[in-house]
Amino acid sequence: MTILNETYTLSNGAEIPKLGLGTWFIEDDEAATAVRAAIEIGYRNIDTAQAYGNEGGVGEGVRTSGVPREELFVSTKLAAEIKDYDAARAAIDESRQTMGLDYVDLMLIHAPQPWDDFRGGDYADGNRAAWRALEEAHQAGKIRSIGVSNFLPADLDNILQNSTIAPHVNQILVHAGNTPSELIGYCQSKGILVEAYSPIAHGEILGNAELATIAERYAVSVPQLCIRYTLQLGTVSLPKTANADHMRTNAQVDFTISDEDMNALRSLDERDYGDSTAFPVYSGK
Structure with a gap:
């Protein structure tokens, strides 16, 4: 599982592992166990958010993993509702306190x-x-790197033109069937690394026949194909799971998708998220 040892370099020189563990929908009382399992498997990139309600469990998992803190890359996100300096400042400190960490490696709006x-x-x-x-x-020094999530070019320009530090990261919805190529290209042109959340489309894409056919060519599962696809786009891939077996198989992506198949995956339009459409990021807005 060499992908767990591979990193990208952010514009500030920080190294970020290419594959991470997403923790959306993992309950706080289950998060520590999931995080410890991931770290034992070899994951070094752990992603959470204030909105997930599990920063305490994630922080506990990091602290009790037995791996030195400096070997781990821990991200969280400032709640989307916070659009005020004083509230943001307080929430940043609250996240660190909730997680029990002296610093966070990455924090996003x-x-x-x-x-x-x-x-x-x-x-x-x-x-x-x-x-x-x-x-x-x-x-x-409370946060090693800073960035944004779900930001479009105009949102990015607002920060880029009115800040002293450009965002290091933009974490966005990217998966086979939803490839925002223009936004990815824009971020890359500004030196902003893209992180792909929901690379398996919140699980709704598992029954796609075209993906199954392509995955079969590489003797891999559809989730493995989807994760590899986002990695070959040059993004950090953040599949979310609390299942240790899935964590292992998600990291078994040491194969290369051909240019022809990458083009087919890039042109695929599959954005039927079923019940998940209730969430704003999947609503088609």
């Missing part, structure tokens, strides 16, 4: 709008205020 107005109103001023709090925490 979870979305450019609050979830109940996702892709809605203009929150440019609030994002600049939250970003200023992240910059100060970064300069103070």
Whole structure:
């Protein structure tokens, strides 16, 4: 599972593992066990968020993993509703305290709008205020790298043109069937690393016949194909699971998808998320 040893280099020189563990929908009282299992398997990149409600469990898993803190890359996200400097500053410290960690490796603004107005109103001023709090925490050593999530080019420009530190990361929805190539290219042109969340489309893509046919060619599962696809796009891949067996198989992606198949996957349009459409990021806005 050599992918667990591979990293990208952020624009500030920090190394981030290419494959991480997503923890969305893992309950707080189960998160420590899941994180410890992932770290024992070899994962070194763990992703959570204030909105997930499991920062305490994730932090416990990190602290009790038996692996030195400096060998792990831990990310969290500032709640999307926080568009105010003072609230952001307080929430940053609260995350560190909840996790029981002296520092966080990466902290993101979870979305450019609050979830109940996702892709809605203009929150440019609030994002600049939250970003200023992240910059100060970064300069103070509380956060090693800072970034954003679900930001479109205009949202990124608002930060890039009004900040002293450019975002190191933009974490966005990327999977076979939903490849925002223009946004990925824009981020790359600005030196912003893209992280792909839900690389298996929240599980809704597992029954896709075209993906199954391509996966069969490589003698891999559909999830393995999907994870490999996002890696070959040059993104960090963040499949989420609390199942240790799935963690292992998700990391068994040491194969190469051909250019022809990459093009087929890139052009695939599959965004039927079933019941998950209730979540703003899958709603098609």
